[in-house]
Amino acid sequence: MGISSQINYYEKKAIDQRVRYTQKQCAVLSNQIVNNGFRNYNMSSLSGESGASIFEVEQLANNLEGRILLIDSHFKILADTYNRNCGKYLVTKETIHAMNGEKVSYRYIGDQYLQIILPIEDKSSEKPDIRGLIIAVVSLHNCNEMSEYLYDQRDNLLGIFIIITIIFSVLVALLIRNSFRRMQNELDIIAAGHQEEGLVEENFREFYNLSSTFNKIINRYKELENTRQEFVSNVSHELKTPITSMKILADSLLMQPDVPVELYEEFMNDIVHEIDRENQIITDLLTLVKMDKTQANLNISSVKINDLLEVLLKRISPIAEKRGIKIRLETMREVIAEVDEVKLSLACNNLIENAVKYNDDNGSVDVSLNADHKFFYIRVKDTGCGIPEDCQEQIFERFYRVDKARSRETGGTGLGLAITRNVILMHKGSIRVHSKEGEGSTFIIRIPLNYIG
Template sequence: MSSLSDEAGENVFEVEQLANNLEGRILLVDSRFKILADTYNRNCGKYLVTKETIHAMKGEEVAYRYIGKQYLQVITPIQDKNNDKSDVRGLIIAMVSLQNCNEMSEYLYDQRDNLVGIFFIITLIFSVLVALLIRNNFRRMQNELDIIAAGHQEEGLGQENFREFYNLSSSFNKIINRYKELENTRQEFVSNVSHELKTPITSMKILADSLLMQPDVPVELYEEFMNDIVHEIDRENQIITDLLTLVKMDKTQADLNITSVKINDLLEVLLKRISPIAEKRGIKIRLETMREVVAEVDEVKLSLACNNLIENAVKYNHDDGKVDVSLNADHKFFYIRVKDTGCGIPEDCQEQIFERFYRVDKARSRETGGTGLGLAITRNVVLMHKGSIRVHSKEGEGATFIIRIPLNYIS
């Protein structure tokens, strides 16, 4: 291994160049505290034994800033690659002048007012630019809102560059789209109501005109026409009743009259009421209850919902068919299942059957006196009770409706 003195002689040029770059002084001291190299060429061969060099020989790095002499001194031990603190070959002592740093600090301190002024001007310019950009975005948005307010909702608000404006525009566009959907639904509802109310009136007018155009109408034909008119009046009355029911259900859920009801008894009453209608067509209705179920519900509204399902199961069933009604419950929900052996519901129609005035077979619905509102009423009742309703059906194989409602009402 070469000695530290030999290595210092070989690298003296690099050491002097480093000292010049730092505008400071570098000393190289061996393990006996002898100065081997001094970039100032003042103390070569002398010994440097101080408290700091003794600490450094133990492997500790020592750094001091001497205020009075205006320089920074750093003492670093020279060790082998094993980095063993007990094996220190020498020291490198670097002393760097702090004059330039102090002069720069004094200069910056003297220029602080100018720097603050420049920073203020830059900040002011930046703030003005941002304010102008925000103002332009607000004006653009205001113009677009004025256009929308005038009745032109087709385009919606433009998507702005700023995230906040983008979020605001997106939220407002969602409101506009929701408004469009509600408006389309309203127009469709008004159109459907007008059509449904007009149809029975048109039929009654045709029947009445037919009677008036024939002076000598046979009594049998007269009675037949009057029965048809009564049927159309009943149909008109049923449509109006269902519409009023839907309007009431569109109000807040505070209209629910929640009481503790035995669901078994509720279903038995409904089946007794509907059984005579089913027996005329040879349809058998069976009720299967797995357990006694008591739940917090609005008895009147739930009876209406279940009645609609069971009546539909009878109306759209084949002669001599079957209707199975079952009741079950777990620790949280009760389940009502209504299964029929009727004509079934096509798969592509199953998502729309709960919409108002939607009918799978319009001709069959008119024959059975359906208004297209029964399932919409049923769904509204179930949703008001925080429940759910689903249908399983294949065309020609009957349909199964399943209602799930919490045992305890959730306000």
């Protein structure tokens, strides 16, 4: 609210108080007139009793710094504190409405006075009887003086307000500048390579949110750096292990001048096996790099998911039959979706192969397909050893293995689930796992029916 608006507000409030005070005093006078009778207030025929009554009216007019007129039911002026219009008639639109019992609001007379009309009611009967009117003309001299004073002081108040605003703005600017300087110094320290440092969270809400966001970015960077270092370490270890095995086998052959053919063939088969393993690791690494969701290109087409799963199960069934594992496919409905057939086949193949590899002999693998109006769902359930609860968050990370010894025995590289997750994310989908040790695992894939690029 501006200063001028505030002055107008206080001016109106003062006038309202003046009106209420006048109405209250006139109401008291109205009761006295009804009790004493109009004849005691007729200034044209003064008597001893009427003189005292007229004195009360004049005293009220003096208190209000204005003028009081008393009008009977015939609109005749009985009393006028200015003693000008006694005996005359006053018929106006306001007096007619007031005499009919209608409420008449006050009105201004020039800039200095208000006219207030109040009916004189006899409330002794069931239906109030209007006996006449009190017209009070009230001076606004004090209210106008107050307004003039406030307007005179407006420039001073505006100047004080501007000075206070400037001082406050300077203080806030200094606080903000200091906060920015502290933040800049802390960022310089972090940029110099001290990633263990973080930003101090400021008191201002905006700076607090900014510092919190920077700290989240720094923590995310730390996690990525740790993941990168762990990935490099795992890649080095996984690539080095087959090479070390091949070197040991080759050195063993070289150390024996006359090697039997059977032993030579056995060693060479082992070397070939290690080469295949090395090749598989490199192939999976290249696949994972190509599957990077920020770089990979999808060849989207309409694919019947039912046929895709049937082809995969036919391919994997011979491997499962060797261990007595039964593979079952259950399709709730025909599902046609917009996907990259090659990449989705790779992801589903990894899940089904894992369900067979890490299953118990004579176990079972159940694959089901369902859909709603927006997504289709693939569920792969096995009866294997299950995944410990504390490992379920990490199984989609690169080179992570729950049982490293068993993974190497089955020929796993630790990259299959990472590739699967990347394929699902590229399709704007999600994958989750439910597992309990000794009771098997269930992987659930959810992918949109219509691809959103």
